[in-house]
Amino acid sequence: xxxxxxxxxxxxxxxxxxxxxxxxxxxxxxxxxxxxxxxxxxxxxxxxxxxxxxxxxxxxxxxxxxxxxxxxxxxxxxxx
Numbered sequence: 386x387x388x389x390x391x392x393x394x395x396x397x398x399x400x401x402x403x404x405x406x407x408x409x410x411x412x413x414x415x416x417x418x419x420x421x422x423x424x425x426x427x428x429x430x431x432x433x434x435x436x437x438x439x440x441x442x443x444x445x446x447x448x449x450x451x452x453x454x455x456x457x458x459x460x461x462x463x464x465x
Contacts, residue, residue, distance in 0.1 A: 398453075398457055398460075398461075402450065402454075402457075406446075406450060409446050412442075413439060413442065413443065413446075416438060416442070419435050420432050420436050420439065423435060
């Protein structure tokens, strides 16, 4: 006999995370465009600072969403 599969995942949490990720990726795109513009205008110091910021934020947000995925998994038993 097949028992029904119980799914306790909260779609609101997942939707919130995806919405937040989309917004953050828009910010990252803007940083990339600003870096490109700085390079095109030969503003190397500004381009370097923007590239460093982009790298830092990318790493930080990656860690943030990894933690969120682990929280969802722990709270709702959803496999990654």
